[in-house]
Amino acid sequence: MTSDTSQLSRRERQIMEIVYQQGRVTAAEVRERMPEAPSYSAVRAMLRILEDKGHLRHEQDGPRYVFLPTVPHEEARESALRRLVRTFFADSPEGAMAALLELEGDRLDEEALARIAARIREAQLEGR
Amino acid sequence: MTSDTSQLSRRERQIMEIVYQQGRVTAAEVRERMPEAPSYSAVRAMLRILEDKGHLRHEQDGPRYVFLPTVPHEEARESALRRLVRTFFADSPEGAMAALLELEGDRLDEEALARIAARIREAQLEGR
DNA sequence: AGCATGATGCTAAATTATTAGCATCAGTCG
DNA sequence: CGACTGATGCTAATAATTTAGCATCATGCT
Structure with a gap:
């Protein structure tokens, strides 16, 4: 079980909300939905951090990754x-x-x- | 109107939740309820930041401040x-x-x- | 083939958040 | 009174977060 969501930082929380809302998302889709969206590579970096922290996992979907939450x-x-x-x-x-x-x-x-x-x-x- | 709560940082959000839960709180009370509570002065500093950002206001309550949310x-x-x-x-x-x-x-x-x-x-x- | 576009992995710099200590004040107690 | 405790205002150091760029790979198009 991943750590408590109350420990998520600002951007982490924004991203997790988008992930739960959509169910499974690409980095580009996350970026489209972020308030005051940073660059594509910034979004990917954050997604990777969330994955490292155990909140997300990814699957290959064609040429890109699609991200899913680890907590159902x-x-x-x-x-x-x-x-x-x-x-x-x-x-x-x-x-x-x-x-x-x-x-x-x-x-x-x-x-x-x-x-x-x-x-x-x-x-x-x-x-x- | 203050800015959107989706822009709150980790600690800011933790504190806002406590403030809404309690209605009006002192810095010491906030600290008691925080996960992995930092020092008293760190809590006060965060409360002041939240006040500067417009999320909280304070009233004098005897020798101490009591904090309330600005959004009802x-x-x-x-x-x-x-x-x-x-x-x-x-x-x-x-x-x-x-x-x-x-x-x-x-x-x-x-x-x-x-x-x-x-x-x-x-x-x-x-x-x- | 070359070029453009979209993707990943990685790094590190920039920015922001978080932290706590110091100086000072106020109130209480012995 | 002095000592202690609890408070505020303020500062700045430290830690964490956020950001974006570079190198590289893959794919599709001309």
């Missing part, structure tokens, strides 16, 4: 979720749920709401 | 939520809600689930 997506997002709930919601999942509804409610159509409601009912029935 | 808690968490949904949930709020339920469901008691369900019903009735 699922795991990383759980970790990020927990951290967010702890930092901003006094560790209350209910608060986070409410905020998501409030903030993103208008992006949830009828069907999505129904699906979430069903999940809630399920949780209620399971007494958990 | 509500705003900061919305921003963090959006970023999380975008990075890890392909910008799908439904996905984020499902993951929260999955991950933290066992921390939601009957009453909390009922309250969330009520919020969902409300959203459904409002056709949003």
Whole structure:
């Protein structure tokens, strides 16, 4: 297991976000998405550092490398979720749920709401 | 408005998280909660930098300063939520809600689930 | 073939971040 | 009072991060 993401530097964090967002990316793609993007070779240098630190690995994809996170997506997002709930919601999942509804409610159509409601009912029935 | 939190360095980010978690903190309190905490004076120096950059402000509290974020808690968490949904949930709020339920469901008691369900019903009735 | 473009590996310089110490002040205690 | 502790303001040294250039290789095109 790689070290905690709270230890990532500024650029490292920017890159890791892009990698998780995309799933697998080339150096050029990372660069396109970086705020105030440095040179191509600077991006590659950072990617290599992240690989050396164990956060990323690469695969050959034709003439270029494609980079992937070493911590699986699922795991990383759980970790990020927990951290967010702890930092901003006094560790209350209910608060986070409410905020998501409030903030993103208008992006949830009828069907999505129904699906979430069903999940809630399920949780209620399971007494958990 | 201060610059984007994605530009925060390693220690800056650690400190901002602590500040948001606590609401208002002294330098000593920040230091207690930092991973691999540096010296008291190093923490103070970082707090001052964050203040210079506009992320924090301070108030006098007896013989010491207490630090507060300049971006209101509500705003900061919305921003963090959006970023999380975008990075890890392909910008799908439904996905984020499902993951929260999955991950933290066992921390939601009957009453909390009922309250969330009520919020969902409300959203459904409002056709949003 | 030569040239251009896109890629990697590597290096090191430049820049920024992080660190902690010193001087000074304020408050408390014996 | 002096000593001690806890605080601030400030500085600069050190460490870490970030940056980009060079050499080289591979591929495709004329």
